[in-house]
Amino acid sequence: MAFFLEVGWFIRQHKWRYLTIVLAIITASICSLLPPLMIAKLVDKVALQQNLGWAELWPTLAQLLLLAFATYGLRYLWRLCLFSSALELERQLLLKLYGHCCNMPAAFFRRHGTGKLLNHLNADINLVSQGVGNGVIFMVDAFVMSTLVVIVLATQLNALLTVCVLLPLPIMAWALKRYGKQMHDVSHQSQQALGNYYQNIEHTLSGMQVLKSHGYTQSQQAKVTASLETLTHANIAQSKIEAKYEPTTSLVAAASFLLTLAVGSVLVRQGHMSLGELLAFNLYLGYLIWPMNAFGFLFNTLALASVSLQRVNHVLNEKWPVAANDDGDVSMPEADLLEIHLPQGFKHENRDTNALHPLLFTLSKGQFQGIVGPIGSGKSSLLQLLLGQLKTEQQPCYLHANAKVAYVPQELALFSGSLKDNLTLAKQDATMAEIRQACQLACIDQDIQLLPMGYNTLLTESGHGLSGGQKQRLSIARAILSDAEVLLLDDCFSALDALTCRQLMVNLKCWLNDERAIVLTSSRLGLMRHCDSILELSERNHNLPHDALMAQGTWYSLHVGDKEA
Numbered sequence: 001m002a003f004f005l006e007v008g009w010f011i012r013q014h015k016w017r018y019l020t021i022v023l024a025i026i027t028a029s030i031c032s033l034l035p036p037l038m039i040a041k042l043v044d045k046v047a048l049q050q051n052l053g054w055a056e057l058w059p060t061l062a063q064l065l066l067l068a069f070a071t072y073g074l075r076y077l078w079r080l081c082l083f084s085s086a087l088e089l090e091r092q093l094l095l096k097l098y099g100h101c102c103n104m105p106a107a108f109f110r111r112h113g114t115g116k117l118l119n120h121l122n123a124d125i126n127l128v129s130q131g132v133g134n135g136v137i138f139m140v141d142a143f144v145m146s147t148l149v150v151i152v153l154a155t156q157l158n159a160l161l162t163v164c165v166l167l168p169l170p171i172m173a174w175a176l177k178r179y180g181k182q183m184h185d186v187s188h189q190s191q192q193a194l195g196n197y198y199q200n201i202e203h204t205l206s207g208m209q210v211l212k213s214h215g216y217t218q219s220q221q222a223k224v225t226a227s228l229e230t231l232t233h234a235n236i237a238q239s240k241i242e243a244k245y246e247p248t249t250s251l252v253a254a255a256s257f258l259l260t261l262a263v264g265s266v267l268v269r270q271g272h273m274s275l276g277e278l279l280a281f282n283l284y285l286g287y288l289i290w291p292m293n294a295f296g297f298l299f300n301t302l303a304l305a306s307v308s309l310q311r312v313n314h315v316l317n318e319k320w321p322v323a324a325n326d327d328g329d330v331s332m333p334e335a336d337l338l339e340i341h342l343p344q345g346f347k348h349e350n351r352d353t354n355a356l357h358p359l360l361f362t363l364s365k366g367q368f369q370g371i372v373g374p375i376g377s378g379k380s381s382l383l384q385l386l387l388g389q390l391k392t393e394q395q396p397c398y399l400h401a402n403a404k405v406a407y408v409p410q411e412l413a414l415f416s417g418s419l420k421d422n423l424t425l426a427k428q429d430a431t432m433a434e435i436r437q438a439c440q441l442a443c444i445d446q447d448i449q450l451l452p453m454g455y456n457t458l459l460t461e462s463g464h465g466l467s468g469g470q471k472q473r474l475s476i477a478r479a480i481l482s483d484a485e486v487l488l489l490d491d492c493f494s495a496l497d498a499l500t501c502r503q504l505m506v507n508l509k510c511w512l513n514d515e516r517a518i519v520l521t522s523s524r525l526g527l528m529r530h531c532d533s534i535l536e537l538s539e540r541n542h543n544l545p546h547d548a549l550m551a552q553g554t555w556y557s558l559h560v561g562d563k564e565a
């Protein structure tokens with residue numbers, strides 16, 4: 001039942017709808033409980049008065065018909081209300097989880113994996129929605145119906161016989177509680193197994209070409225098969241528990257029927273009950289079978305829903321420090337767009353050594369900043385810290401209020417859709433002239449014009465259909481088009497020839513125009529001479545213009561000669 005407390009916020013949000021549902025269930029239950037009493041009276045009348053005419057029969061028959069229609073209408077109403085509420089909760093949770101994911105840094109996605117997040121967004125949220133849909137049906141309907149049946153049995157028919165009916169119920173309650181606990185543990189495992197399975201499938205499908213080229217399809221298939229086996233075992237364990245619910249409730253219902261027949265026939269023989277009352281009693285017992293089964297389904301549904309809700313909440317509760325430009329509290333000199341101060345350097349989660357040495361780095365408008373250093377010296381890590389994608393417990397990175405940042409990572413992200421759709425991702429209302437201008441600056445306009453469908457050329461997932469260099473320039477054009485004030489370029493010139501690189505550097509310098517700033521990391525050291533200042537990541541973290549850095553005799557000055565662009 002703790003599940004209902006956890007989704008209490010949603011039930012309160014839709015309190016009128018839930019009140020309507022409860023009232024409709026109570027009224028429908030009363031309507032469906034009246035017929036047996038009416039039938040009992042009719043049977044006793046027939047027993048007393050052998051030749052009963054149509055005139056005496058039809059009012060009862062008309063009332064029975066009316067009650068049947070009323071029950072139908074009310075049941076339809078509350079089911080409709082309940083299922084639409086469940087779908088609404090599903091929609092709200094999906095939006096909440098999706099919105100949360102959108103605000104989380106790269107480390108979050110590495111930790112959870114796309115497949116597992118898809119599992120939360122799909123299976124887990126669906127089970128939670130079933131909890132507030134079917135769960136409420138089972139709980140309210142079963143509770144209302146069983147309470148009303150017991151009241152009618154005890155007050156209208158026979159109290160002693162009612163006690164006999166209730167005798168086996170504690171056994172059922174104990175068994176259902178036990179199954180619910182077992183189901184809670186097992187469904188945790190099965191949801192986890194489903195997440196792992198999704199994860200493996202996602203890896204396999206997205207990397208299929210590489211797997212095939214290395215001949216790894218067999219071993220990857222074995223991995224997928226193993227995760228599927230684990231999932232199947234977990235699901236079978238879950239089914240074994242599910243299979244116990246119905247037989248248990250049926251057994252308890254059968255015990256109640258047996259007790260009623262045995263005690264009831266004695267009571268009729270002793271004249272404490274009429275035959276019509278015993279018949280009505282048995283008809284009402286039939287009404288108790290559904291609530292008993294429903295209690296079984298309730299425990300099952302709630303066990304699954306509460307595990308899934310825990311899993312979703314676990315992801316939702318992962319907090320990320322608010323980006324400094326969101327809280328408006330930015331104590332920055334006007335000229336600086338961005339500042340990061342790492343007095344103790346920076347270490348990745350689960351790593352013993354620093355990825356960055358102690359550093360103070362500021363960026364002003366109009367600045368073209370290069371970042372260099374040996375492989376693994378922390379260039380990408382620094383850009384991710386500037387973006388707020390990595391976490392530091394020291395003084396956080398300060399972005400000037402409202403400074404808009406565009407980032408072109410090493411692993412480019414292009415989506416299925418037209419080239420134009422990909423370009424306008426960050427500026428949906430961009431005109432064709434603006435799009436072309438951004439592409440000209442990124443030296444890709446000519447390539448696009450040569451394509452048969454130009455800007456309408458369709459790309460498949462990950463930009464298949466374009467060369468590596470085209471993908472890089474397209475990503476740069478998209479970043480330029482976004483009108484960002486800070487452009488972070490992470491080694492995204494690696495697939496370009498020297499001539500294009502030089503042209504691109506000249507274009508980017510023009511684009512800066514004292515209004516924006518660029519931070520560029522590149523293994524093409526020859527390009528760095530175009531930058532205003534070059535930060536060389538090392539123990540001393542020199543940040544100097546090209547000539548001054550050359551004069552220092554540092555790593556850069558030793559390597560720049562070999563890497564002319």
Ligand SMILES: Nc1ncnc2c1ncn2[C@@H]1O[C@H](COP(=O)(O)OP(=O)(O)OP(=O)(O)O)[C@@H](O)[C@H]1O
Pocket residue numbers: 348349351355373374375376377378379380381382491
């Ligand atoms: N997500 C991560 N978790 C743990 N360690 C990481 C993570 N990302 C990078 N590192 C480590 O941090 C160090 C710096 O990596 P980073 O990618 O920032 O270097 P880089 O200078 O950009 O390298 P390259 O020139 O190859 O692009 C490396 O030792 C790397 O193994």
